[in-house]
Structure formats: structure tokens, C-alpha cells
Amino acid sequence: MRKLNEKGAVRFEVVTVLLLVIVLLVFFTYKILNSNQSPKKFNVMISNARSFGKSAYSYNMDIQKDKIYLLEMKSIGDLDISDSFNPKNNCDLYESKVEFEGVDSIITLACGEYLIDSTSLEDKDFKVYKVSEWSTNKTNSDDEMMTGYTYGKLDRYYNEDDFIEAFNDVTGNDYTTINAIGDAYEITTNVVYRTKTLAYSEVDGTK
Numbered sequence: 001m002r003k004l005n006e007k008g009a010v011r012f013e014v015v016t017v018l019l020l021v022i023v024l025l026v027f028f029t030y031k032i033l034n035s036n037q038s039p040k041k042f043n044v045m046i047s048n049a050r051s052f053g054k055s056a057y058s059y060n061m062d063i064q065k066d067k068i069y070l071l072e073m074k075s076i077g078d079l080d081i082s083d084s085f086n087p088k089n090n091c092d093l094y095e096s097k098v099e100f101e102g103v104d105s106i107i108t109l110a111c112g113e114y115l116i117d118s119t120s121l122e123d124k125d126f127k128v129y130k131v132s133e134w135s136t137n138k139t140n141s142d143d144e145m146m147t148g149y150t151y152g153k154l155d156r157y158y159n160e161d162d163f164i165e166a167f168n169d170v171t172g173n174d175y176t177t178i179n180a181i182g183d184a185y186e187i188t189t190n191v192v193y194r195t196k197t198l199a200y201s202e203v204d205g206t207k
Contacts, residue, residue, distance in 0.1 A: 042200040044084040045111060046126040048091075053105040053121040055079050056098035069165050070096035070109075083111040094158060094166035114199060130199040134192040148192035149178065151185065157192045 056068040059076070071093035073079040081096070083089045091111040099106040105121040115129045132139075134148050134157040148157030153170040157163075160178055167181070168174055175181050200206050 038206055039200070041084045042114075042128050042206070043202070045109065045114060045116065045128060046202055048081045048084065049107050049109040049116045049119070049126060050121065052079060052081060052096070052109060053098050053107040057100070057105045057121070060098075060100060065100070067097050067099040067161075069094060069162075071165060071169060081109070081111070083114075085114065086112055094162045094169070097162070097165075115196070117196075125201060125203040127198060127202070128200040129196050131197075132195045134194045136190050136192055138193040140195055143193040144196050145191060145193050148190055150188045157190065 052070065052073070056073060056079075059073065060068055070079070070081065070091060074093060081091045083091055089112060091109055095108065095110040097108050099108075099118075107116060107119050107121060109116040110131075113130055113132070115131045116126055117129060119126055134146070138145075146157075146159055149160060149163035149167075150157045151163075151167055151170065154163075154166055158166055164175055164177065167185075167187075171185070173181075178187070181187065
């Protein structure tokens with residue numbers, strides 16, 4: 001019985017080592033593939049953001065607005081940006097925008113769970129952040145906070161300006177402020193939170 005136990009123990013140890021090797025191989029293969037793919041996808045998003053900034057700036061030379069949303073660029077057939085991490089989905093048409101400060105274009109591009117936030121077109125180091133959905137539940141002390149607005153046909157919260165853009169699009173209206181909407185529609189307003197962590201730096205690479 002003792003010899004059988006020893007042989008059984010040896011077999012168990014061999015199987016355990018083999019399983020450990022397999023797990024390590026799978027892990028490192030995933031890491032290698034992920035490290036090869038992620039930078040490319042981040043850089044595609046950054047390239048899309050720069051194209052957005054340039055196109056919006058050229059378009060705005062004639063109309064002279066304070067900001068141009070991706071929705072407007074798409075509606076004129078000039079630009080349609082897909083999520084580089086999930087090409088079947090488009091980037092957010094209402095949060096993604098270019099704001100103009102003099103001759104500078106300040107770009108925000110929101111695609112799925114990734115965000116380029118208020119970045120100058122002249123910036124040489126675009127940063128991509130991973131963000132959670134806006135929620136009424138605060139999860140961390142350093143969560144971002146805002147007053148969020150949503151409406152039945154929308155599936156998330158927006159700040160006031162972005163909400164107006166989204167609301168007008170889904171309802172066919174042309175409001176300019178929340179107060180102008182008044183009680184005509186049931187708008188949900190809450191203080192909302194989201195996590196925001198640096199996912200990629202154009203200069204430093206993946207964090």
C-alpha cells in the first residue's frame with residue numbers, strides 16, 4: 001500500500017505540474033496577444049480623434065459654432081467613427097464633440113468604455129481613459145461626479161449640454177437649455193458618478 005501511495009503521489013505531482021505549465025502558457029499567450037493588439041486599437045482611436053478634430057474645424061470655418069458634435073458630422077455625411085475595440089458599435093454621437101477655443105480644437109471622443117477627454121488637437125500625447133457608466137452609486141472616493149440627465153429613449157446619463165443634443169435628436173425638437181424644456185417631458189435628473197482610469201498614453205504606451 002505504501003508503494004502505491006508513493007506512485008500515486010508522483011502521478012499527482014506530474015499532473016499538477018503539467019496543469020500549471022498549461023495555465024502559464026495560456027496566460028502568457030493571452031498577454032502577448034493582448035499587448036500586440038491593444039496599442040493598435042488605442043492608436044486607431046487616437047487617429048480617429050485627430051481626424052474628427054480636423055474635419056470639425058474645417059466644417060466650422062463656415063458656420064462658426066462653439067462646438068460641433070459627432071452627430072452633426074455624421075448627419076452631413078462627413079464622418080462616422082466606429083469603436084476601434086468593438087467595430088460593430090459607433091462612438092457616442094452625443095458625448096463625442098469638438099469645442100473651439102480660438103484656433104484650437106478641443107476633442108472629446110467617447111467610444112464604448114474608452115474616452116479621450118477634452119484634448120487639444122495640438123497635443124502630442126493623447127491619453128485614453130477607461131470609464132465606467134454613469135451611476136447613481138458612488139464606488140470610489142475619487143469617482144468623477146456630475147449632475148446627469150436622461151430621458152426614456154436614451155440609455156445613459158449625459159451632462160446638460162450633451163443631453164440637449166441627445167434629447168433634440170431623439171425627440172425631433174430644437175431646445176437650447178433644460179429650462180426651455182420645462183415640464184413638457186419627463187426628464188430624469190440625478191447626481192451620478194463614474195470611475196475614470198488612465199488606460200493608454202500615446203507617449204508612454206499601455207499603463
